[in-house]
Amino acid sequence: MRKSLIASLAFLLASSTAVLADGASDGKVKIGILNDQSGVYADFGGKSSVEAAKMAVEDFGGKVLGVPVEIVDADHQNKADIASNIARQWYDTEQVDAIMELTTSSVALAVQAIAKEKKKIDIVTGAATTDLTGKACSPYGFHWAYDTHALAVGTGGALVKQGGDSWFFLTADYAFGYSLEGQTSDFVKSAGGKVVGSVRHPLSNQDFSSFLLQAQSSGAKVIGLANAGLDTSNAIKQAAEFGITQGGQHLAALLFTLAEVHGLGLDAAQGLTLTEGYYWNLDDKSREFGKKFFARTGKMPNMVHAGTYSAVLQYLKAIQKAGTDDTDAVAKQLHEMPVDDVFGRGGTVGPNGRMIHDMYLLQVKKPADSKEPWDYFNVLATIPGKEAYIDPAKSGCALVN
Incomplete structure (x- = not known):
């Protein structure tokens, strides 16, 4: 009986450990915002996109599956090689679970290829090329705000x-x-x-x-x-x-x-x-978000900022629904879940990762x-x-x- 009890406790401990591992693989969820913060597209996305990502985390409650959500960011200087090096470092050694924004199509294509290789999520809100959901599509890649x-x-x-x-x-x-x-x-x-x-x-x-x-x-x-x-x-x-x-x-x-x-x-x-894909003065819902964003940044949001907010929020919702931050499980939810927020009203995600919205x-x-x-x-x-x-x-x- 004693051996049976010990075995049962061991099984329960192993099961609870497995659940913890499924829930949050390293005790946190980490999202990287990688974009142009000093060059020609700095106003287009830049640090304001970082603030939009932080707003989404705060509005979600700061945690998912009981673990904290962290936002990190970096300037890729519109250079695919710099962006690729940062992405590899983030994925390989800094426990980043997903990379988002990715202004500049050459950068977005390079990082999406790395994300596919590393089996990690990327959600593009700053780049435009339709190749991201066309010939360069990925089971883990998503294109959110707009495209060419x-x-x-x-x-x-x-x-x-x-x-x-x-x-x-x-x-x-x-x-x-x-x-x-x-x-x-x-x-x-x-x-x-x-x-x-x-x-x-x-x-x-x-x-x-x-x-x-x-x-x-x-x-x-x-x-x-x-x-x-x-x-x-x-x-x-x-x-x-x-x-x-x-x-x-x-x-x-x-x-x-x-x-x-x-x-x-x-x-x-x-x-x-x-x-x-967004205008702050469209209606009351847009104005409410725009004024919150303005209070943080001193500017009203464009579609890249609002799209980044939406992408981060939807990613956290997908983790919550999946009950894990496992990439395959989260990607499945991102493909299946409707998008309904201040940006993606009645949005849907196609099998190619394209978020379809007005x-x-x-x-x-x-x-x-x-x-x-x-x-x-x-x-x-x-x-x-x-x-x-x-x-x-x-x-x-x-x-x-």
Whole structure:
């Protein structure tokens, strides 16, 4: 009887240890926010995305499965090699369970490949290329806030309908720019428009004069800026100096957010058409989150900040529902659970890892029409998620079939 009791106690101890291991493998859950904090996309995501991640942890309660949740962050400087080294260190020696944000498509693709190799979760909110849920998809990779297809559907489709049927592209010379130009071109052509030319510029470019002169001389009705962050802002400022819009050509900022409009100012940005996945002044729910975010950061959130909040929150919900931080179990829940928060309202996650949610076609207000600080957009249309994003079956992701 004594031997039986000892054996039973040993079994119970082993079982409880196994449950603890399943619940939280190392006594904590650690999330890394890896993005540009000092370069061309620092306002686009940057430290504000880190604060958004911390807000999500706090709103969840600071713990999951009874263990603390920790946020760490680093600046990848928009360099895939630096990002890869940080990701490997985080996964291999610093017990990071998931990496998120990942501004810059080349960085996101590199880190997603490492996450797949290491069997770890990554959720991209800052990069745009559809390859992340297409040919480079991963069972552990997720794409959250927006992508180049959604931007092309929104801004590209809207301007062709308004008569902007000839385009010239100013394109960032890396994966994101190529993808954005290519997909917008497809929408322009399918709507009966034409692309008369394009030119590529290096990332973090300072002088756009030669590129803008080519665009101006093309005679295109629309100059599509297939870039982001300070590159887009600098191109818009310099376009004004050349009198491009005054000459009748329209600038289309294919990836431009609230943060960049604020930096540029309404005088320079007024009239621009753009697409975002979130606007702080959309409704009461958005305004409540926006004001909480503003109290921490001194700025209103854009779709990258709100998307990062949503991604962290959903990851913690998935761990809670799975009862473990095991990667396969959490990935399964992320694919199956609906997304319902201030960002992803009625969102769903496809088998390729693409989170499908509504996008918003926006136009920058004239200064006289802005009623309060950060009141920058008129909402022209809501683009349903199924229209904004590629059908997973047509995405080129091997996991779907």
